[in-house]
Amino acid sequence: MEAMAVSCVEALRGLYSAGAADALRSCGDPSNVLLAAQGLGHAIECGPAGLAAKAGVQELFTCIVHCMPQDPSLRGAVFMALSGAAAARSPQLATLLLSSEVLEEFGIQRALRAATENDVMVVCNVPLLLDSVLQEAGKELAAGERAGAGSSSGSGSGSGGSEEEQGRREQLQACVAALRRAMQPMWTSNVGGRTLRRFNEIQGHLPAALRLGTPLAAALLDWWRRPEAQQAAALEVAQAAARRSCAYLRCGNLGGEGGPAAGEGVGSQRCSACRAVWYCGTACSHADWRVGHRRVCKALGAARAAEKERRRQQETEQGG
Ligand SMILES: [Zn+2]
Ligand SMILES: [Zn+2]
Structure with missing residues (x-):
């Protein structure tokens, strides 16, 4: 397993140097997009922890999303590879995948709705993807609260956040609360924590959750791009x-x-x-x-x- 991950990372390194993103953009063969998505997905899931944060990996990931094949089953398979890896290892990539520009422009939501009707794996990947973005947004808000508490009690020149930042925070809080509510019925709690319910129980809640996931991803991207960050x-x-x-x-x-x-x-x-x-x-x-x-x-x-x-x-x- 480890040897395989290493060879994948090596192969990826080769791909970058050969200009993988440019090659993908120009080749026009949808099966190559699927191969790249599966290779990248495997490398992110099994490779070293910091791999997903590398600029080259993010570029290739974005490029694959923008080269989504038209064919619904190929598209579903590409989405599977990317979403599985992003949900497991990288909230940043998960947010990128869910963000509105990407999803709306390429009609992935529509394809997803078609795919979720008969694809168990996609049904399970989407809640995990949504949950990964949700958890990350929650962490950002908690960190902001800690920092706010620190600067208000201390002396110094800490401004405690601008009005604009406060607006962004409220936007993010609203998105988090809405998606959390929508996803509540998808989980069942047990001794070890919580697990996803069976796919036929989840399916009905997915469209609403996806509609809320997109604005949350956009709000989180916006939060990361704020001047304070x-x-x-x-x-x-x-x-x-x-x-x-x-x-x-x-x-x-x-x-x-x-x-x-x-x-x-x-x-x-x-x-x-x-x-x-x-x-x-x-x-x-x-x-x-x-x-x-x-x-x-x-x-x-x-x-x-x-x-x-x-x-x-x-x-x-x-x-x-
Ligand atoms: Zn100085
Ligand atoms: Zn000097």
Whole structure:
């Protein structure tokens, strides 16, 4: 099994280098789309945990969705391969698959409704796919609540989320609540947790759940794309850069003079505003300011101050 997964990953690597997405787009043979979907699905399910997050994998996944064959049975088989893997391993891919642009543009919902009439596997895959997106959205909301509670009780400059972010959160909450209600009858609870009911019991609830799944996927995509999330991602990159001897990512000075590791070495300079990043000199600090440090400097400084405050509190707790 493991050897097979490894060979699949190897084959995929070969496919990328040969421009798999471009080849698929231009070949026009629907059976190739099915082969690609099954190969990719298998690699995601059996390959290393981080595989589904790789940009190449997401590109190929999206490309396959956009190359959906017209033939309903082929389409059903492609959907099976993609949805099984996404539901099992990647809420991001599940959301991509459920999101409105993809589903509406290619009429997958219609094909699904036809397929669900006689396909047990599709009937089971769809609730798992919906549930994967539902769980992920729930996690995002819970994380947002924790962060909100932290910033409102603390001092600092935390804004506690903009009005726009609040609107997005409410949209996501409404979608989650609606789908959760619609999916409730599909599960049966038992000692170990919950399991899906038999397919003939689920079938009747599917169309309504699917109609609610699409807006939820769209709301979740929107949530991930909100400026606050992008700011958080930028901050993460900047914090990683702050560990280098020179925080300007295009500078080749990786282990040389200066930087946080070496302390204030010869010629090293610290950003005087955030005091969180180091540079070889003014050429690098000016260049980094222009390419993006100016957008994260304030947040880096706030994160550094919060970390210092946390350490100080820890020390007083231990001391007292
Ligand atoms: Zn430098
Ligand atoms: Zn700075």
